[in-house]
Amino acid sequence: MVLHRRRVVAEVTPKYPGIRITTNGNQIVSYHTEARITQGGVFYPITPSTEMGENYQLAFAEGVLDVFGNPKIAIETEGEHAAQGGAIAYSMTGHRTVNFTSGQGIVYGLEQYYHAPGKLSTMVLEVAARALTKHALNVHCGHDDVYAALDTGWIMLFAKDSQQAADQALILRKVTELSLNPGMNIQDGFLTSHLERTFYKHEADLIREFLGAHDDIIETPTEAQRILFGPTRRRVPVMMDLKNPMLLGPVQNQEHYMNGVIARRDNFNEPILPMLEAAYEEFAALTGRHYGLVSEYKTEDAETVFVSFGSAAENIEAGVDYLREQDNASVGSVHINVLRPFPEAAIVRALAGKKKVIILERADDGLSGDNQMTREIRSLLSKATEIHAVGYESDIPGIAPGDMPVLLSGSYGLGSRDFRPEAIIGAYEYAMGLIARQDGRTPADGAFYFTLGIDHPYAVVADRTPSLLPEGSVAVRFHSIGGWGMITTGKNLSEVIGAIGEDLISQHEELDEFGRPKEIIHVSANPKYGSEKKGAPTSYFLVAAPERVRVNCDLRHVDVVLCPDPKIFTHTNPLFGMKPGGTFVWESAEDPDTVWQRIPAQYRQEIIDKNIRIVTLAGFKIAREATDRPDLQLRMQGNAFLGAFFAVSGMLEEYNVTPERYHDIVRAQYVKKFGRFGDAVVESNMEVMDKGGSMIVEVPYGPVDAPDRSSMRLPALETCDGCAVDIPLPVP
Structure with a gap:
């Protein structure tokens, strides 16, 4: 692929187009957004939003200030109910506050939500939507947790991707502080919260201009608020103030309770939609990213x-x-x-x-x-x-x-x-x-x-099965075992590809419609998490494409399968959905003839007909040579497969990335990830990656009717004369 240097100027370059980063949805919302605008996070870990709390805690541990120079607190409570109550309380002391939760965490804290609007809380709840436990426990994406909170009186925004979730974190925050009504900012659990992509984090000056400081004095925006506060008020009011006490959340009987409930309709609820529309328009004018209601x-x-x-x-x-x-x-x-x-x-x-x-x-x-x-x-x-x-x-x-x-x-x-x-x-x-x-x-x-998507009398499905991936995509599927570091390897691979894309961008001057350097490689990567995790089969999906990847599903039109699981054929068909001419990289230290016999006989003709390239990699052997720690051997094996991917995919050649530049980019990523452990750790990971690219072994096609040794089992024990047991040697 030849990159031509040409400048395309956007018709209207936005003031704040964003800062390019490769990360996932949890991290861009928490570490790159909420940790930069709030003075407090009160939360309890629950899948799949746990990572948001962890990243907020990381920002606190690193001493990260908000963009206005304020410190923060980070509190992990005893449960979701306590977290929600604590977050509401802290927000009422005049601080920007966030909580992170999902699924059962929403309904466990549900009692707390109803009283927050009446106390004029401005907090934001960041949600990674998750299915509720019904006939069975499930920690993956569903919207019934969000549905359970629809009548709590909170503003609720829903993002279709994590860029929108990060942007709406600012938009929602602005409106909660204008309307004095708390809000939920929602994205899909796992499907976006854990999806690795290239995003644009907000410039500090954008946050300062769009939000303003929490303790700014602003014009009071509504008549009802002017009755309470006068012509001006603090942007985030101090509702719980020992120096200026007031009555909030009292007991009210028949004479008063309904008055307050219905009074919120015209005095506080009805102004919210116009405030949202104005905030969306202002954000679009500053960033070029348009959403609307x-x-x-x-x-x-x-x-x-x-x-x-x-x-x-x-x-x-x-x-x-x-x-x-x-x-x-x-x-x-x-x-x-x-x-x-x-x-x-x-x-x-x-x-x-x-x-x-x-x-x-x-x-x-x-x-x-x-x-x-x-x-x-x-x-x-x-x-x-x-x-x-x-x-x-x-x-x-x-x-x-x-x-x-x-x-x-x-x-x-x-x-x-x-x-x-x-x-x-x-x-x-x-x-x-x-x-x-x-x-x-x-x-x-x-x-x-x-x-859709299940076998049921009410189900519908089309006969057509297109991939809907952009032309020129490279689709990758991993097959591994939970605990072997596959997710880390997948994230590393996506970040390396993202860094290669960033390096390519620096070599030319073409701009996108927002006046930013135009993306050359779009990355979309996500694991298929399971509650079983450690010790059980897992998979991971990644697409690198010249255009934005809009499909987020299991890949069945695959160019490269990376398989660190040597026993994969005993429980899964890793060849399913491979495209003609694709490459299957399999963990094995055995000779090519034996490897061919390890492939079940029923798949061999398909391999030949589809011209699937079979290569093996002794990833465990490479990892054992790099470290004597068994836990690291499992995880470093995946690093070898990262090197193998670039050796077989043709991506470096497609984008004219020299071996020297490739090594510099990978080393920079490893320094970023492992540098705190010392240079030796970085170098050992580089060694494993290099060997992964150079030690792949081609497996030529053998006879379709060759012995089938795919069970990976030795011959059964046989009894001989008397009570003696003869253990036969493995068949060579």
């Missing part, structure tokens, strides 16, 4: 639109492009950025006049007529038809009867169930009446509910 993708001419929130939206947008290109489909996508206050007018404007609306939810409420968000949208559109029929003035546009769309509701992705391209296409084909559910019913039969 809802985000629309190719909806102008669309007769059918998907509605979703969270990471599904980007997958759907890739599916929209595919359907438009392949089927000439009139289809688009709407992502709801604001769940509370529910942005009724914006949603009606987005959906009015569409023929069909496909609402996908990462939840299922089998005892209700519809799932939660489908109920709200159905109710809203009915309200809009009433407004049209009666003809009264309203902020909500009226909908004529002929402009009322048909609503279809689908459940998907519960507990991070894989959300695949064929599911998106299947949902569209079902809405169009092109396919039926497994039970044979269609929308024409009144079956407006369906499910």
Whole structure:
């Protein structure tokens, strides 16, 4: 790939385009955002938000000040209930405060949420959304934890990726401090919280200009607040002040309680949406990143639109492009950025006049007529038809009867169930009446509910299985064992590729639409975590592409499989989904003929037909030569596979990266990760990586009917004369 030096100037270069970093969703929200704007974090670890608390604690331990020069406190409490109560209390002392939680942590602390708005808390709860424990425990992504808190009176924003989550951390913070109402900033657990990508962290000057300091004196923004505070007030009021005490949260009886509840509607709740709209517009003007109450993708001419929130939206947008290109489909996508206050007018404007609306939810409420968000949208559109029929003035546009769309509701992705391209296409084909559910019913039969990704009578799926990855992508899948350092290896690989991309950017001057250096290599990497973890099979997925990677699912169109698990064929088919001409790198110190016999006979013809390249790497042997510590041998084995990836993938040659430059980039990453342990540790990791690239062994194709020794077992013990036991030698 030849990189041409040319400058493309954005039409309007934003003042604060961001600072390029490669990290994951938890880290950009916590370490790179909340730790730079708050004076306190009160939290309790719960998967998958634990890393956010850990990173906030790290910032505290490092003595990181906020961008205004203030120190912070970091408190890990005895549980989520205590964390939520402590965070609310600290926010009422006039400090910017954050808590991090997920799943059961939300519902455990749920009692605490209801009283915070009435006490004018301005805190922010950072959420990595997780499925609630129902018939079984699951620590992966679901939206029922968020649904459980919809009626608590908190502002709730939902991000479709972690860049939006980091940006909305600022936008939400600004609005909580204007409205004096706490908020939740939500991203999908694991699917975005742990997804490694290139992001843009906020410049310190952006934070200072957009937010201002917590102790600034500002003009009081609403009449109700002016009654309480006067014409000006502190940006984050000191509600609990020993020098100026006031009564908060008293006991109220029949004469007073309802007055206060209903008074919040017009005095505090109704101003929030205009404040959000203004904050979104101001942020867009400063950064060039536009969100708004809802985000629309190719909806102008669309007769059918998907509605979703969270990471599904980007997958759907890739599916929209595919359907438009392949089927000439009139289809688009709407992502709801604001769940509370529910942005009724914006949603009606987005959906009015569409023929069909496909609402996908990462939840299922089998005892209700519809799932939660489908109920709200159905109710809203009915309200809009009433407004049209009666003809009264309203902020909500009226909908004529002929402009009322048909609503279809689908459940998907519960507990991070894989959300695949064929599911998106299947949902569209079902809405169009092109396919039926497994039970044979269609929308024409009144079956407006369906499910995706599982075997069920209500399930739909398309026959087509495109990857939806950008042209020129390199897709990588790891197979390893929990505790062997695969996740660390995957993160290292993604960060090395990100650093290579950064180095390439420095060699040319092409700019993107925001006036930033244009990305050359887009990275998207995520592990498939499991509650079993240590000792059990695990996998990790990574894509490097010349364009943004919008698909976040298990990869079934794979260029390179890295397999540190020598017994992989005893429990998994690692060749599944490999593209013709792909490369399989397998842990083994055996000779090529034996390796071929270790491959189950039923897969050998497929390998030959698809021209799959088989290479082995004695990663354990390399690691044992580098360290005598067994725990490090397991983890350093993965480092050898990092070197093997660059040896077999052709990426360095594709992007004209010289061996010398490659080594400099990798060394810089290892110094960053391991430098605190000394130069010897850095050098040993470099040695393992180098050998991983140079010690791969090609495995030529053998006979399809060669002996099948894939069970990895010795011959069974046989009894001989008398009681003696003869243990035969292994077959050579």
